[in-house]
Amino acid sequence: MDLSQIVFYLFAGVAVASSLLMVTRKNPVYAALYLVVALFSVAGLFVLLDAHFVAALQVLIYAGAILVLFLFVIMLLNLGHTLEPDIRGRFWWPFAAGLGLVLLAELVAVTRGTPERPGEDLLTPLLQTKGAVATVAEPLFQSYVVALEVTGVLLLVAMVGAVVIAKRKA
Amino acid sequence: MFTESLMLSAVLFAIGVAGVLLRRNAIVMFMCIELMLNAVNLFLVAVSKYAGIEGQIFVMFVMTVAAAEAAVGLAIIISIYRHYESVDVRNFRLLRW
Numbered sequence: 001m002d003l004s005q006i007v008f009y010l011f012a013g014v015a016v017a018s019s020l021l022m023v024t025r026k027n028p029v030y031a032a033l034y035l036v037v038a039l040f041s042v043a044g045l046f047v048l049l050d051a052h053f054v055a056a057l058q059v060l061i062y063a064g065a066i067l068v069l070f071l072f073v074i075m076l077l078n079l080g081h082t083l084e085p086d087i088r089g090r091f092w093w094p095f096a097a098g099l100g101l102v103l104l105a106e107l108v109a110v111t112r113g114t115p116e117r118p119g120e121d122l123l124t125p126l127l128q129t130k131g132a133v134a135t136v137a138e139p140l141f142q143s144y145v146v147a148l149e150v151t152g153v154l155l156l157v158a159m160v161g162a163v164v165i166a167k168r169k170a
Numbered sequence: 171m172f173t174e175s176l177m178l179s180a181v182l183f184a185i186g187v188a189g190v191l192l193r194r195n196a197i198v199m200f201m202c203i204e205l206m207l208n209a210v211n212l213f214l215v216a217v218s219k220y221a222g223i224e225g226q227i228f229v230m231f232v233m234t235v236a237a238a239e240a241a242v243g244l245a246i247i248i249s250i251y252r253h254y255e256s257v258d259v260r261n262f263r264l265l266r267w
Contacts, residue, residue, distance in 0.1 A: 008171055012178045019182055019205055023189035028198050035201050038182075042208055049175060051215045052224050058211075061233050066204065066240045073244045074197060077251050086195035086258060093192070100188030107180035116173055119220045126223065136226055144227055151234045158238030166245035168252070 008048050015041040026087065028079050032070050039063045050123050052132040175216035182209035196247050197258040200240070207236050 015038050022034035039062045046055035065140075126135045140148060182205060189202035211229045218225025247257055254261045 005171060008174065012174065015178065016181055016185070018218070019185045019189075021196075023185060023192060023202065028195055031198050035205065035241065039208060042182075042212055045175065045178070045212060046215050048171065049215050050219055051226050051229075054211075054215055054229050057209075057230065057233060061237060062204070062208070066237055069240055069244055070197065072211060073248060077197075077248070077257065079195070079197065079257065084191055086198065088192055088194055096188045096191035099191060100184040103187055104180055104184035107183065108177060109178040111173070111180060114173055114176060117220070118172070121219060122222055123219045126203060127175060136230070139223055140227055140230070147231065152233060155234060155238055158241050162241040162245040165242065168250045 004048055004145045008045065011041040011048070013043040014038075024087070027072050027081075028086075029071065032067060032074060034066050035070075036063050039067070050127060052127075080146070171218055172219065175212060179209045179213040179216070182212065183205075191220065194258050194260060196250070196259055196262075197244075199259070200243055201246070204240070208231060 018034045018037040018041070022031045022038065025031045025034065039058060043055045043058040043063070046052075046058055123135075130138070186202045186206035186209060189205070190199050193199050193202065211232055214225040214229050214232070218229075250262065251257055
């Protein structure tokens with residue numbers, strides 16, 4: 001068992017534990033902070049899976065921007081000290097856990113047959129010749145440039161929509 | 171490490187689904203949806219090592235859509251909170267049966 005596998009299991013354990021804690025904590029602020037921990041450990045897993053640029057984006061966009069937005073809304077609405085817990089009652093626990101386990105069993109059954117190395121490693125030669133950024137940037141700005149521009153329009157529309165929806169009626 | 175990543179993404183997705191079913195706070199349900207999106211991103215990144223760089227490109231588009239969705243969704247939650255003084259989904263029954 002080499003070092004990268006030990007680090008992989010460490011990050012995986014932290015991700016699973018903190019996402020379980022996120023689901024079960026009553027306070028939404030704690031839930032958001034545990035989600036930050038889970039997203040950071042998934043970013044670490046991205047680095048281990050040779051997706052360095054995506055890991056940087058994960059830290060910047062998810063843990064940086066989106067979670068700040070969540071925390072900001074939680075504190076704006078003053079939900080940090082709700083006395084009434086929002087977790088559903090006793091009847092829902094076996095239902096939710098059972099349905100989650102059924103889904104997990106299905107997904108595991110689907111992915112179980114995959115071999116440990118399903119083909120040749122396509123990413124490592126690309127990373128060695130072009131570097132971490134150009135590997136992703138070249139197809140993004142050549143083959144997928146239309147999708148990239150459409151994504152920019154989507155972000156603009158979402159921004160305008162968020163401003164319009166959240167604006168207080170005069 | 172490949173198979174373990176697929177298993178881990180399945181586990182994270184199942185935790186997200188259980189969280190959406192278990193919680194009543196709209197913001198926490200929303201965070202569970204983000205966790206599910208992240209599990210799918212992990213799957214795509216793991217597969218991209220052997221299937222080509224397109225997996226990582228797709229992860230970027232998923233992140234962009236997730237950011238747009240978070241902005242609009244949180245705006246809707248703020249708007250609902252102004253109306254009902256609560257983010258508990260039990261109170262939102264205008265479009266429910």
